[in-house]
Amino acid sequence: MAQAWFATGPGGIGEWELRDVEVPAPGPGEVTIRIHAAGMNPADVKHSARPGASFPVPLGYEVSGEITAIGPDTAIGSGAARVGDEVLAFRVSGGYATELTIPAEKAFHKPWTLTHPEAANLLLAGATAAELLDRSGAREGDLVLFHAASGAVGVSFLQQARTRGVRVVGTAGPANLDVVRRYGGVAIEYGEGLVERAREAASGAPFVAALDGVGTDEALEASFELVADRQRIITIVRPDRVEPDGIVAIGGMMRASAVFRDGVRGPLVDLAAQGLLEVPVARTYPLNEARSAAEYLMTGHPGGKLALIP
Structure with missing residues (x-):
């Protein structure tokens, strides 16, 4: 059994809830990731409280971790992969979690130049x-x-x-x-x-x-x-x-922007692998302290990125 955070209503961070969840086995074109760090962005808070949202809303758009299962005949966004590979993933749904099954094309091999908290914060801002x-x-x-x-x-x-x-x-x-x-x-x-x-x-x-x-x-x-x-x-x-x-x-909620940002994931990972793109991380928090971390994030002055550590 995994754990994951959800927004359960439109009232903001106070209506976030950590729940036990079943993680489905990956099918063709999917991978399961054990999450080592979840990146945090203001969009996590703003989008979960947007008008018309259908609750509960899974929280978190980017993660870093390792592949624990891979669907048949499946490659990830950066090519062939196997169980145990370290990866980062962006434009996922429900990244504030201990484990997650996602479309494989969203995952890329993690550059050795980045720690998991750094890798989990590379792509949304980048x-x-x-x-x-x-x-x-x-x-x-x-x-x-x-x-x-x-x-x-x-x-x-x-x-x-x-x-x-x-x-x-x-x-x-x-x-x-x-x-x-x-x-x-x-x-x-x-x-x-x-x-x-x-x-x-x-x-x-x-x-x-x-x-x-x-x-x-x-x-x-x-x-x-x-x-x-x-x-x-x-x-x-x-x-x-x-x-x-x-x-x-x-x-990111605009179609043209989403298409562009999907297309630039690989080049950004390559820049990080070359040491040309750093990700300053200010603080990390245990996963169960997501509400406190989000409150600090929304002060607007964290001095760097924040990450949740399962």
């Missing part, structure tokens, strides 16, 4: 960052502005941009400016005078795009001043500004 970089249209030598560059998506974006020679000016609070610098960005503090600081950091170069990971009016208004083409102002948190302001929103 795929979001990859889509932002792709939609920005930025090429080698171009300059982009990234709001909230010290967050999980921002840190992944900084590293991916560096592999393509794209330059980044990233905003952060005073305590996190060194995080932006550590991963190759030019760090500027948000707050009054943001536009002027951004222009100074650009040293006369134009910003070809602005990427919004924070959603404040300040960030969006600064983007409007610095980037003329509204289709190159892209947000992951303010879809309500798309129609009135003509900007672009992306998100």
Whole structure:
């Protein structure tokens, strides 16, 4: 008997429940994973409380662990696999668990460069960052502005941009400016005078795009001043500004975004295997402390990724 967390109602974290569950044996095209770490993302909380959700909602979208069973004539997303292989998986349903049977194409061999907590947090933030970089249209030598560059998506974006020679000016609070610098960005503090600081950091170069990971009016208004083409102002948190302001929103619940993010999983795993993509982990929690971990996550200042350890 395995254990798994579910949201049992729309009331948020207080309505999460850890239950005993039966894990089905894998059929063709499926694998069963013993989970060593479950990644945590704000989407876990937000999506489980969304209007129209059908409860109970299994929690968790990404995991890292080892294959304990594999269906007949089955390969995983990165190729042939066998029982005992260490893997990570993304866009699963019910990752806050001890064991899980999933479509095999969602699993990829875990890079030896990453621990299980790191691997369990690689792909949701990484795929979001990859889509932002792709939609920005930025090429080698171009300059982009990234709001909230010290967050999980921002840190992944900084590293991916560096592999393509794209330059980044990233905003952060005073305590996190060194995080932006550590991963190759030019760090500027948000707050009054943001536009002027951004222009100074650009040293006369134009910003070809602005990427919004924070959603404040300040960030969006600064983007409007610095980037003329509204289709190159892209947000992951303010879809309500798309129609009135003509900007672009992306998100994992959107079909085009989901297709892109599925397609970029393999390349992101390869970058991590080459040591080009790190995943800072701030804290780990026992699986049975998922509610406490989620409450800390939603403070907005965890200082890195969180993982649940069964």
